[in-house]
Every structure is written in C-alpha cells, then in structure tokens.
Amino acid sequence: MLKNHTHIEELLGEATQEALYEKLIVQLNKDFLMANIEESFSTNIAPETLKKELHAIVYQLIHEKFAEYLNLLYIMDVSEAKIKALDGSDVVKLSEQVTFLILKREWQKVWFKNKL
Numbered sequence: 001m002l003k004n005h006t007h008i009e010e011l012l013g014e015a016t017q018e019a020l021y022e023k024l025i026v027q028l029n030k031d032f033l034m035a036n037i038e039e040s041f042s043t044n045i046a047p048e049t050l051k052k053e054l055h056a057i058v059y060q061l062i063h064e065k066f067a068e069y070l071n072l073l074y075i076m077d078v079s080e081a082k083i084k085a086l087d088g089s090d091v092v093k094l095s096e097q098v099t100f101l102i103l104k105r106e107w108q109k110v111w112f113k114n115k116l
Contacts, residue, residue, distance in 0.1 A: 002111050008100050011107055012047035021047070023110045024103075028054070031106065035072040037061070054102065059095035073098075078105045 005011040015021040022043045029040045039057050041050060061069035073083060078101050088094050 002108065002115075005104060005107075008051050008103060009047070011100075011103055012051065015107060015110070016047065018111075018114075020110050020114055023114065024106055025050070027106045027110050028102075031076045032072070035068065035075040037068060037072060051099070051103075055096055055099045058099050058102065059092065062091055062095055062098075073102075076102055076105050078102055 003010075003014065005014070012021065012024075015024045025041050025043045025045065032039055037057075041053065045053070058069070061072065073080075078098075082101055083098065086094055086097050
C-alpha cells in the first residue's frame, strides 16, 4: 500500500528500500525533459544531494522562470489545491514544500507503475 509520507527523507528512504530510487530519478528526468527544463539528475545521485539540488532548481524556477515552474507542476501533475494551500511568504520554505510535493507525486507514479 502506498504510504502517505510526511518528510522527504522518509519518502526517499522507502524508494531506496523498495529498490525504486533509480526509477524515481528516471521519472524526474523524464518530466523535466517534457517540461523543457534542461536539468537532469544522475541515477546514482545520493538522496540527500537529490533533495538539495531539486530544492535549488525549484527555488530558481519560482524566482526566475515562473512560467516554466508552473509548466513543470502541470506536467508532473502536482495537485494545484496542495500548491495553493502553501504559504508563499517565504520563498525558501515554499520551494522546499513544493520540492516535497514534486517528489511525492513522482513517487506515486513510480510506485503504481511497479506495483500494478
């Protein structure tokens, strides 16, 4: 059964335990490519490094390329209601929360593809 994670570390830990971490990276790269964002992650990137790099990318997109940020969320199918429910007053905190929502959505895709 798909767990409702409350922390990025918990989600990335489960992906690693289930031997689906690499597929999570592949899914992220695929959606970034579909959104025309020229960032990609090595499949052997450490979970902590992935978290930091993805957070930095999301922060940069919010700050400098807002249309591309919205397009990425659309391509990834991140819940608009969940994004709207976030507090946008602190962009660093907002980008961290969005990073978690992105990883959560990508994990759902990978988990369902491999469990069904």
